[in-house]
Amino acid sequence: MQLHSLAPFTIFKLLLLTLQLQAIPILTTLSPCKNSCGTIPINYPFGLEDGCGAPQFRHMLNCSTDLFFQTPSGAYKVQSIDYDKKSMVIYxxxxxxxxxxxxxxxxxxxxxxxxxxxxxxxxxxxxxxxxxxxxxxxxxxxxxxxxxxxxxxxxxxxxxxxxxxxxxxxxxxxxxxxxxxxxxxxxxxxxxxxxxxxxxxxxxxxxxxxxxxxxxxxxxFSVPDTGCESCKQSGGTCGFDTDTEGLLCLCSTTTNSTRECAAGSIISKGVKDVPLTHYLLVLLLVAFLHTWLR
Incomplete structure (x- = not known):
């Protein structure tokens, strides 16, 4: 069967399916982890969103109007975090x-x-x-x-x-x-x-x-030694897989390609970069449809 004999509706469905498959990673890509709550910086091993920071510190901090440290007995306002001295003051x-x-x-x-x-x-x-x-x-x-x-x-x-x-x-x-x-x-x-x-x-x-x-x-607090430094040096943010709690290097889509944050590597919350060839395929299909319908 030649392509020009395909019904317009069939080609349209193929195009929509291709666009849908390519758009899924784009739509689910999230921005990098928040790095502050008010005036208090949030760095590794802490994280505000699930999947950010170290898994051992999962769900410990909550940022509403202020930053709070969560324990079974309540929420305690964080007054300061000293990452050099590895200490946090709560009230x-x-x-x-x-x-x-x-x-x-x-x-x-x-x-x-x-x-x-x-x-x-x-x-x-x-x-x-x-x-x-x-x-x-x-x-x-x-x-x-x-x-x-x-x-x-x-x-x-x-x-x-x-x-x-x-x-x-x-x-x-x-x-x-x-x-x-x-x-x-x-x-x-x-x-x-x-x-x-x-x-x-x-x-x-x-x-x-x-x-x-x-x-x-x-x-x-103590900071887990998980190879986070190499991730940060590549422009990424240290995080973890929310299912396996394995280390992930969370990278922005605009980050320069490095060994840790290269195209095809894990980006925000574990979503993979979309290869450039996929975008080219979409453009070729759009051009083909435009030519065929003329």
């Missing part, structure tokens, strides 16, 4: 501080979060208004440590928010300076302390009163 809106007393609250992380982005060693959790029957004052009293010479009396006397504990009992209820591991394995109900606060940069608190402490939680 618990339900945490008590020297100026405000908040209701009872637990800070809970997943097992993987506790392993790859735990609170830093210089972050101290302070358990307040503890019962004399609290396990950290009895069998587990070794979990409490000295914080640069600071005392419970100092906390209850210096902080307006904590003076209520002193006024209620006409004495200084026990408190406990401890690490995150204590909260990790025992809830506030088990600890039998009504409130908690946390401070970081505890190595610099000697001689510094509670009013001048930096309240919040500093997390210390």
């Amino acid at each position: 618990d809106p339900a945490m008590s501080t020297c100026s405000i007393l908040q209701p009872h609250h637990d800070f809970v992380m997943t097992d993987i979060q506790s392993a790859i982005i735990p609170p830093s060693q210089d972050t101290v959790f302070v358990l307040l208004n503890c019962s004399i029957d609290s396990p950290v004052l009895n069998h587990y009293k070794y979990l409490c440590f000295n914080l640069a010479g600071h005392t419970c009396d100092e906390l209850y006397g210096s902080c307006n928010a904590f003076r209520v504990f002193h006024l209620m009992t006409n004495s200084s209820p026990p408190c406990c300076f401890t690490s995150y591991n204590t909260l990790k394995f025992m809830s506030m109900n088990i600890l039998d302390c009504t409130h908690y606060t946390s401070v970081f940069n505890s190595n610099n608190l000697k001689g510094v009163g509670p009013l001048d402490w930096v309240y919040g939680i500093k997390l210390s």
Whole structure:
């Protein structure tokens, strides 16, 4: 059968099918991963969209009006991320501080979060208004440590928010300076302390009163060694396959061809570049149809 004997409708269907097959990768190509949320830069190993960053940090960050760190106990506003020091500072809106007393609250992380982005060693959790029957004052009293010479009396006397504990009992209820591991394995109900606060940069608190402490939680993260540097040097963004969680180098369609981001390699979210010959085939079919219909 000669081509000119084909019905116009048949050729039109062939053309539409060809265009459809070529257009699928184009339409599903997404822009590269977002690199900021407000004023906070988002770099590897973090990502806002699923498939960006390292799979171990999947779904940990959420960017709405602000950047939030997600854990089973809630969303905590991210104040800063230091990629050189590999640290992130978050703030618990339900945490008590020297100026405000908040209701009872637990800070809970997943097992993987506790392993790859735990609170830093210089972050101290302070358990307040503890019962004399609290396990950290009895069998587990070794979990409490000295914080640069600071005392419970100092906390209850210096902080307006904590003076209520002193006024209620006409004495200084026990408190406990401890690490995150204590909260990790025992809830506030088990600890039998009504409130908690946390401070970081505890190595610099000697001689510094509670009013001048930096309240919040500093997390210390590790960066997986997955060959991400070579991807970034090629102009790509490190990401992963959302099904297999295997490393992908996400590349923009406008990125110069390199060994990592060459034509035919993985681009945004794993969609492949369309070879130039496919576009030429479409153009030839359009030209043929135009000539045949004349």
